[in-house]
Amino acid sequence: MPTIMSGNSVPSENRTTGDHERVDRAEETAFVDSADLFVEKDITKETAVKQKRVWVRLTRLCNQRCTFCLDSWNQNGTMVKASELQAFIRRGYEQGGERLILSGGEATVHPDFLKLCRYGKELGYRWVQTVTNGQMFAYPDFARKAKLSGLDEATFSMHGHDAKLHDRLVGLPGAFDRANQGIRNLQALGGVVVNIDIVINRMNVAHIRDIIDFYMNMGIREFDLLYIVPFGRGFEEYREQLFFNLDDSFEHLQRAFEVSAQPGVYLWTNRFPVSYLEGYEHLIQEPHKLHSEVNGGRHNFDGYLKTGTPPDCYGERCNHCFLNGLCKTTMFRYRTLFLEGTFRRIRIDADRPADWDRAAPRLVNQTPNVVHIEAKTAKAAQQLVSRLPYDDKPLWVAELPVEEVVTLAREPGRFRGLRLKGQRAIEGLLAGVGAEFDRIEVVLNQDVANKLLLPETNTSLEPELKKKLVLVLPNHPYLSESRANDPGVEQLRDLVTAQYRLANVPRCIGGDNATAGDFDEITPQMVGADLHLDTDLYVDRYIEGEYYSKSLRCKDCVVFHECRGLHINYLRNVGLGALKPLFKANN
Ligand code: SF4
Ligand code: SF4
Structure with a gap:
């Protein structure tokens, strides 16, 4: 089945392609850090989340071996047949899909990737996107053909500001240089939006701002910060190397979040704990993204509600899981x-x-x-x-x-x-x-x-x-x-x-x-x-009824254990700063 869901990335009408000017740190002081700017960006993001997206997995294989891969359990080295994929893509369109997202494993290694881009575009999808490790785009001919086949957007998964860090995290020597060549190839062609996904983990958390700066210097203006999740290879094989204590690392992330105050720069967070985003409420993940998260493990949720069988991830993982509340x-x-x-x-x-x-x-x-x-x-x-x-x-x-x-x-x-x-x-x-x-x-x-x-x-x-x-x-x-x-x-x-x-x-x-x-x-x-x-x-x-959150400061409040805080959307509206812990004297 095609998966129809809401998701991140800015709608096409809200941005331009080929945005290649260099951005230096010195320019930051000229940027306006105003509430209006965040409201405008929130509206853009909400529009994006309401857009109907159709996710289609082309492969169950990948040409990288990322340490944090949450899909590793699903990879068996196979490709999905083009005829099946076309049927999925068509059904998604008939169900109202506006944006087609081709993913994997790694989508671009599917021999019919280009054909499927063209198929989606000719069917009538307004936007065709791929989420990629970028290796294939290093071939200029492939990048050119992808553009000609109707690809509108390529989201590159990049996790380091240098080759040493990135290649170590994705388990492939040379991956950083090849992916960056892929970005340059698409930028030289123009007409394809390039943006960056970064998985935040213990190895790169101190460098998230450096990674953003590196890619801003390549002209990229949209970044999605994905908090490490306790699924797949990351939890099974690399738990010690990847999972980290947010309290110890938060100042590094604040440096990264500051980028979101710059006009024209879109920063998203995925699965980031809400309580930590005081002062950065505009970065709280849009609540409807929870539907996408649930779709990713639907058998678990359907199974639990019907039979009471706990999700197959139930146990130690729950302590690290963004979905714990839901x-x-x-x-x-x-x-x-x-x-x-x-x-x-x-x-x-x-x-x-x-x-x-x-x-x-x-x-x-x-x-x-x-x-x-x-x-x-x-x-x-x-x-x-x-x-x-x-x-x-x-x-x-x-x-x-x-x-x-x-x-x-x-x-x-x-x-x-x-x-x-x-x-x-x-x-x-x-x-x-x-x-x-x-x-x-x-x-x-x-x-x-x-x-x-x-x-x-x-x-x-x-x-x-x-x-x-x-x-x-x-x-x-x-x-x-x-x-x-x-x-x-x-x-x-x-x-x-x-x-x-x-x-x-x-x-x-x-x-x-x-x-x-x-x-x-x-x-x-x-x-x-x-x-x-x-x-x-x-x-x-x-x-609508149970998603509430509090500030980190609430732990000092005398009613902390019995209090749910504020509903997520009122909290996003007024900010966590509205909450004032009660102490014995003023309780
Ligand atoms: S909270 Fe739910 S989804 Fe998350 S690890 Fe536990 S059982 Fe799985
Ligand atoms: S009363 Fe206010 S400060 Fe106290 S725990 Fe609830 S939300 Fe936090």
């Missing part, structure tokens, strides 16, 4: 909650009753604390209640337009809670709407926060109603949505000062009364046709 910490917990019926929350959309009917056999045994019904009308919410098996012990929350609250209030039935959105919700509350309910949640955005902070709003709200009011900071799947909608941290703190209760923020922002987010929540959509948790929908749920 996998061992949360996926394992979700399966237990699913089987034991102990999800804390269940959320059901009244507009999608068929989803409930399909998933019901696996959800009727749940004993949630909160049943959250989303509906457009009070009638639809009530109709759904009559079909659900849960009694009146949980808190039943209706999420519906404020205009419908009056109707629901006439006959609230099981509903004791409301979740409302938008400025009209505040106008409704000021008019006394919702007073019959025990808990009224209002989803925050900038306008709602501004309205609530007006002195006349604060004084006009009925004190009894205000006691029931909880302001929920929402989670967004994308950073741009958080930037466009969410209130800033100072606004949140002002709301606390104005005696509002907040949810889904840590105590260092929301104070002692702040409550948790919608953790441990299941929806009928997460249950697949086979009545097991669906892997992709679980990953979406993780990104």
Whole structure:
């Protein structure tokens, strides 16, 4: 199957080719290091991540023997037949693929590599890319034919700033010089974007900035820093030589990260621990890349969710694994909650009753604390209640337009809670709407926060109603949505000062009364046709509901062990610096 996923590298419309001017360190002072620059780059990166990419592996062999190769277990010296590859490429295109990525093993050693580039281009892919060790491009004729066959981008895997370091890491004498000749060959032709992947490991961590400088001097402006992962040959054969303590090496990486402040330079990180990126939040890996990571080991995740068989990488590797939060910490917990019926929350959309009917056999045994019904009308919410098996012990929350609250209030039935959105919700509350309910949640955005902070709003709200009011900071799947909608941290703190209760923020922002987010929540959509948790929908749920992080400084905070920190996209929006550890005296 072709693998369709999101990924790194800048969309073609956001960059130029043949960018050959030399960059000297002395020029750096002229560069603008502004928040606007990072916002612009974030937008470009988000556009890249949303682009549909089709990854196709051409070979299970390679002409290098990289020490860190995570694909070594998959290599058996074979090539995939061109006819099969063409079928994959076509299917990927028909499924909406925009960018074709030819990889391996090493893609360029496949005898039909050029033919496949041309095939992809003629089918209609907007962009054809290869991820390569670069050896074949050292042959000028091959580089020329690749360009003529429609290759738009070549991502070179380069791991040293000199031949000694690079050749040692990739296990092939002469590899550095040949790959660099390949880069020069493509640059001389023009029209093919060249960028660099670097695997960060113990041997090169002190030289990442040197590697970037070396290639910037060759005119390259896009770098992807890949954190070493505990899979394949790197963990099995070279663990001691490659794995390192990030605390000891972080200052070297900071030197490298500084490059990202330069206009026109795109730096990405892959699998880099979020807590370490304080001040460099623009480098946090786009959360949807987790889908690509999961696709790479899909049999493991599907297998675990269906049968409970732990992934074949489970064990010592987990301590070094970027997926620990998604996998061992949360996926394992979700399966237990699913089987034991102990999800804390269940959320059901009244507009999608068929989803409930399909998933019901696996959800009727749940004993949630909160049943959250989303509906457009009070009638639809009530109709759904009559079909659900849960009694009146949980808190039943209706999420519906404020205009419908009056109707629901006439006959609230099981509903004791409301979740409302938008400025009209505040106008409704000021008019006394919702007073019959025990808990009224209002989803925050900038306008709602501004309205609530007006002195006349604060004084006009009925004190009894205000006691029931909880302001929920929402989670967004994308950073741009958080930037466009969410209130800033100072606004949140002002709301606390104005005696509002907040949810889904840590105590260092929301104070002692702040409550948790919608953790441990299941929806009928997460249950697949086979009545097991669906892997992709679980990953979406993780990104939107469970992917939180904290600062390294949080380890000093008195509530460290019970605190999840901030949702990943709000954190990318406001920065880890917003978190202020609580000490005994000010707790
Ligand atoms: S956390 Fe999951 S993916 Fe990572 S090594 Fe452990 S079992 Fe494998
Ligand atoms: S652990 Fe971190 S995020 Fe949580 S309250 Fe403390 S400082 Fe804030």
